Amino acid sequence: MAHQPQANQTTQESEPAPELAHTKFVISIQHKPSAQHAQFSTKPHTRIGKVLTGACKSFRLDVNVAQLYLVVVTQNDQGLKEQDYFLCDRNETVEAAVVGVEGRAEFMIRMPEDPGM
Numbered sequence: 001m002a003h004q005p006q007a008n009q010t011t012q013e014s015e016p017a018p019e020l021a022h023t024k025f026v027i028s029i030q031h032k033p034s035a036q037h038a039q040f041s042t043k044p045h046t047r048i049g050k051v052l053t054g055a056c057k058s059f060r061l062d063v064n065v066a067q068l069y070l071v072v073v074t075q076n077d078q079g080l081k082e083q084d085y086f087l088c089d090r091n092e093t094v095e096a097a098v099v100g101v102e103g104r105a106e107f108m109i110r111m112p113e114d115p116g117m
Contacts, residue, residue: 025094029055029068031109039104042094049090055109062111070097071106 023044029051030037036059042051048068056063069085076082085108088097098105 025098025105027051027094027098027105027107029107029109031055031059031061031111033111033114034059034061044093044095046094047090048088048092048094048097051094051107052088052090052109055107059109061109065112067110069108069110070101071108072101073106 024041025044026039026041028037028039038055038058040051040054052066052068053063055061055068056066068088068090070088072084072086074082074084088107094105
């Protein structure tokens with residue numbers, strides 16, 4: 001409760017858009033082979049590498065060999081859902097990685113020993 005007043009010290013008069021300064025993304029990350037899935041809250045300027053490190057720690061996976069993919073679900077001409085996977089650069093920001101994604105961004109961790117997608 002002691003930290004709550006500090007969060008309210010920022011006034012709208014001192015910053016032109018304070019809601020942007022405190023924006024957080026809620027993203028979903030999964031690792032299918034181990035049946036693990038979690039939601040993470042992150043700032044837009046956070047690097048993908050840091051997000052991957054946190055997820056790997058949570059899932060007990062080796063971050064040194066893990067790769068993070070953005071999962072984009074689309075509908076084909078027959079109305080069936082298709083998933084495309086885009087490898088994320090560890091130095092890229094979360095905001096840059098999810099440009100154009102509507103709703104909650106979905107990510108997937110892949111390990112070298114995982115079966116094909």
